[in-house]
Each structure stands twice: as structure tokens, then as C-alpha cells.
Amino acid sequence: MEAEVLVKVEGVSKKFCKDLRTGLWYGVQDLFSNFLGNKHERKLREKEFWALQDINFELKRGECLGLIGHNGAGKSTLLKILNGLINPDAGKVTIKGRVGALIELGAGFNPILTGRENIYNNGAILGFSRREIDEKLEEIIAYAELSEFIDMPVQHYSSGMRVRLGFAIAAQMEPDVLLIDEVLAVGDLGFMLKCFKTIDQILPSTAIIFVSHSMPRVSRLCNEIILLENGNAKYQGKDIAAGIDLYYDRFLLNDKKMIFTDGTMELLEVQIISEKSSKREEIPVINWGGNLELVFTFNVLKKIQTPRLVVSIFDIEQKSVAVLEKKFISDASEINKGTLNLRIIHQNIQFSKGIYSLNIGLIKANSPGPIVRYSDFCKFQVLHDEDVWEPFILKTEY
Ligand SMILES: Nc1ncnc2c1ncn2[C@@H]1O[C@H](COP(=O)(O)OP(=O)(O)OP(=O)(O)O)[C@@H](O)[C@H]1O
Structure with a gap:
């Protein structure tokens, strides 16, 4: 039986403004123009640039898409759009099922609530009932190795502890779609290895989108990659080695x-x-x-x-x-x-x-x-x- 498509991205584009004040002014203009029923302006205005342009892909259960590209290429922007944190200026994202995400340090956590309370909060956002979260709670705490600190406000957690909790919630709640920004894998080596083992285990029943700068990891995990360059898909396909070669091309000049x-x-x-x-x-x-x-x-x-x-x-x-x-x-x-x-x-x-x-x-x-x-x-x-x-x-x- 064909695996079902869990993520469908059609013609997604996102623009940002390089200047905060101008960006805010454009935001106000867009609000009015949306209110009057006009679509978002698709042309760039002064000081705007495309952080993503016309991205298209489909991802089925059991597939892992690697997003690679140099700093500022648009990888995190795409993850944020997929997670609903920001809206695209053009295009459409369709996601079926629950989305687990580890994409921004502290995003999704209320800093004044304890780790335990944040688990309930995040579980509820993912669509789980209190009873379902109760059943998973001990597993999540044990996985994050945070039992001693679970009743401490998250604002006092170290960045590694936040990542542990974030990954534990994202992965242990059995998401249908998992978004991971590997830059956040600031946990220690032991925890990182545990994360990759978990990813291997849940991959057959999940659609994973994985942002990484580690090409060996991308090639091991992913069955398709998109190489982003200035917001455009410079390479997209299942020939992982070809995409990675293109990514590496930028490092070829001798820099004696x-x-x-x-x-x-x-x-x-x-x-x-x-x-x-x-x-x-x-x-x-x-x-x-x-x-x-x-x-x-x-x-x-x-x-x-x-x-x-x-x-x-x-x-x-x-x-x-x-x-x-x-x-x-x-x-x-x-x-x-x-x-x-x-x-x-x-x-x-x-x-x-x-x-x-x-x-x-x-x-x-x-x-x-x-x-x-x-x-x-x-x-x-x-x-x-x-x-x-x-x-x-x-x-x-x-
Ligand atoms: N809220 C924002 N306002 C303005 N520009 C933004 C905003 N968020 C991201 N950008 C810009 O969009 C571009 C893409 O950023 P993004 O964070 O998606 O890159 P990335 O590929 O994830 O980079 P990295 O590898 O460094 O994490 C960058 O030029 C960045 O400065």
C-alpha cells in the first residue's frame, strides 16, 4: 500500500525586510490590504528580500527530507512555516497529523512554568488529552533525564536541559511529522546519540524534516534532500551525494x-x-x-x-x-x-x-x-x- 502523504508544500515563498521600521510599516500596510481582501503583495518592495522562493515538496510517512544550505539560506524559515510559527507570503502548506518540533530554543516553552507544566502545555498544543499526557509523562521525564529538575521553572534550565525537554516532548508524543533543527542539538554527546537512535526508531512511522550542517548525518538519515541557496532550491532530489557535492562546491576555493x-x-x-x-x-x-x-x-x-x-x-x-x-x-x-x-x-x-x-x-x-x-x-x-x-x-x- 502507498504510504500516505503527510506534508505537502506548494509554491511556498516568504519575504522579509532588512530594516525593522520599514518592515513594521509594510506589516501595517499588509494588514489593511488583507482586510480589504487583497492578497499579499508578491513583488518585493524596497529593502525586502526573498528568504524562501517557490519551494515545493511532498513527504510521506517513513520518509526523511534533509534541508541543507549555508547560513541564512532559509532552512529555519521553512521549518517555522511548517510549524505554523510564521505564515508564507505565497503558496500553501498542508500537514496531516500531529507535528512534533524542535526548531527554536525555548520556543513553545513558557519560561515561568516548570518543566512538568510545560509538558502538559505542549502536549495539549499537540492535541493530546490530559489523560494521554499523564500516561506519557514519566516516559518523557525519564527520556529527558530531568527527573531531579522537572519541577523547576524552565527559565532556570541550561540550554542543554531545554533541548533535552524539547526533544523528549517532540519525539515521545509519537508525532506523525517531526521537524528537527540539528543546530539545537546542544545536548551533550550522550544525549545527541540517544536522539539519533530515537529518530531511527520512529522514522518508519513518521515523516521527518531534518535541518543539518552535518553531511554524514544527512546522508545516513535522509532519502531526499533540498539544498537551499538564498531561499531557492538549488538542488532537490533523491541523489543525496549529488546534492551534498553541490553544497560542498562553495568550499572548493583554496584559502591558503x-x-x-x-x-x-x-x-x-x-x-x-x-x-x-x-x-x-x-x-x-x-x-x-x-x-x-x-x-x-x-x-x-x-x-x-x-x-x-x-x-x-x-x-x-x-x-x-x-x-x-x-x-x-x-x-x-x-x-x-x-x-x-x-x-x-x-x-x-x-x-x-x-x-x-x-x-x-x-x-x-x-x-x-x-x-x-x-x-x-x-x-x-x-x-x-x-x-x-x-x-x-x-x-x-x-
Ligand atoms: N524575522 C525575520 N526578519 C527579517 N529577516 C529574517 C527573519 N528571520 C529570518 N530572516 C532572514 O531570512 C534569511 C534566512 O534565515 P534562516 O534563519 O531561515 O536561515 P538558515 O538557513 O536557517 O540559516 P542557519 O544555517 O544560519 O541557521 C536570513 O537572511 C535571515 O536574516
Whole structure:
């Protein structure tokens, strides 16, 4: 049997004004024009911009839609429209069933009421009777791990405690539709892991809309994504890897920065030996299982004791994933002024498919003090047929 459509979004647009006073004045004008039966003005007035433009999708029970995009792309605005916190300027949202939401810290909580009272309040808003909430109460408190503090006013909760309570209510009340802004997952690691386990458990009976900046998580949970850019759906579809690649494109430019120098040496160039360049911004490409071969050109400004080279490798989210063995850059104990070349090779690279960048430093011969450090010196791309979000694919014999 076809799963039922729980969320239907048709041509939804939302505009905001960059200036508060002008925005308030437009609000008053809109009120009058609505009163006279005119529809919302669809054209932009001075200082207005589209935070969302013509968004369309359908979501069935058991499906999870990932909303991705850079800061200010419109993700939270869409969640707020879905949750009924704000109205769209154009388009229509149809939702069937109960909506659980974790979208704004403290939203939906009355700060002067206790945690327990807020559970009753929120449960009632979700459409549950007092008896039904009574039945769920202990489960929610236990899930949020807040039994000691449940009779304290929510205004005295830490932000992590508020998120715990918010997620416990949103997820334990068996919603048909669950809206989650992962930015709010400020709970500690243990609670976050528990949340994701719960999401896995309720997914088959729920339609989930999940906003996240963590691409591995999006790819694990979601079966469809929308990549928002300036309020528009730049990509929408079920090919999660293609959407994520587009999202990452913005990070492709080299952003080489010297973080520290003591003035004795500089790095002029690093060449990554590669069979070909990627279409994506001429990045050198290495096939998985191939060699990472680097040729460095240094400029030695003063005669110094031979330093050691430190090369760390970062993934596209700037998480450090590996470091190459630290070695002296020459066999001689001292190096003279002038240029110096060095070739190093790491064989059989087993990173999974993706874009990586190099942080490079030189450290003094006899102390850990740095000579020079660069971040994001250059990038390379590893190719593999499989879209895998774990950091490595380890060569395996069967
Ligand atoms: N109430 C508001 N009044 C005016 N502008 C707003 C309002 N709410 C949001 N915006 C603007 O709308 C745009 C989209 O904001 P939104 O919060 O939806 O982005 P986001 O994709 O969730 O970003 P982030 O990843 O930083 O959470 C931004 O330019 C933001 O400044």
C-alpha cells in the first residue's frame, strides 16, 4: 500500500525586510490590504528580500527530507512555516497529523512554568488529552533525564536541559511529522546519540524534516534532500551525494593562510602529483588506493638547523583526519639560504571519496617550536565509485 502523504508544500515563498521600521510599516500596510481582501503583495518592495522562493515538496510517512544550505539560506524559515510559527507570503502548506518540533530554543516553552507544566502545555498544543499526557509523562521525564529538575521553572534550565525537554516532548508524543533543527542539538554527546537512535526508531512511522550542517548525518538519515541557496532550491532530489557535492562546491576555493612565521623559512609551492585535475576547480585528483605524492619548494631565508615537516590532512568540513609521519626535510644537520625541494610520498591512500586539504608546518630541530605554519595550503580530491561517509575505506581481501 502507498504510504500516505503527510506534508505537502506548494509554491511556498516568504519575504522579509532588512530594516525593522520599514518592515513594521509594510506589516501595517499588509494588514489593511488583507482586510480589504487583497492578497499579499508578491513583488518585493524596497529593502525586502526573498528568504524562501517557490519551494515545493511532498513527504510521506517513513520518509526523511534533509534541508541543507549555508547560513541564512532559509532552512529555519521553512521549518517555522511548517510549524505554523510564521505564515508564507505565497503558496500553501498542508500537514496531516500531529507535528512534533524542535526548531527554536525555548520556543513553545513558557519560561515561568516548570518543566512538568510545560509538558502538559505542549502536549495539549499537540492535541493530546490530559489523560494521554499523564500516561506519557514519566516516559518523557525519564527520556529527558530531568527527573531531579522537572519541577523547576524552565527559565532556570541550561540550554542543554531545554533541548533535552524539547526533544523528549517532540519525539515521545509519537508525532506523525517531526521537524528537527540539528543546530539545537546542544545536548551533550550522550544525549545527541540517544536522539539519533530515537529518530531511527520512529522514522518508519513518521515523516521527518531534518535541518543539518552535518553531511554524514544527512546522508545516513535522509532519502531526499533540498539544498537551499538564498531561499531557492538549488538542488532537490533523491541523489543525496549529488546534492551534498553541490553544497560542498562553495568550499572548493583554496584559502591558503600563513598562520605563523618566525621569518627563517617560507613555503613557496606544493605540487600534488596527479594524473589529472578534477573538473571541480582544477583540483588534483588521486584515485583511491593510489599515491599521495607531494613536491615542496621552500625558501630558506637564514641558515638554520634542519627542521621537521608536519603535514596534516583535513576533510572538507575542516576536521583533521590524518597526519603524515614527521620527518627532517634534509639529511644534512643544517640547511643554507636558498631554495630547497623535497618530495614525499604516501602510498595506497585509503580515504573515502571527497575533497581534502593540507595544513603544513615546519618545526624546529630540537624543540617543538614552530618555524612556519600554513592552513588550507592546497586541496586534492580522492575518487572512488562508492559514496561513503565514513572517513576511510580500508582495503580488504575476501
Ligand atoms: N524575522 C525575520 N526578519 C527579517 N529577516 C529574517 C527573519 N528571520 C529570518 N530572516 C532572514 O531570512 C534569511 C534566512 O534565515 P534562516 O534563519 O531561515 O536561515 P538558515 O538557513 O536557517 O540559516 P542557519 O544555517 O544560519 O541557521 C536570513 O537572511 C535571515 O536574516
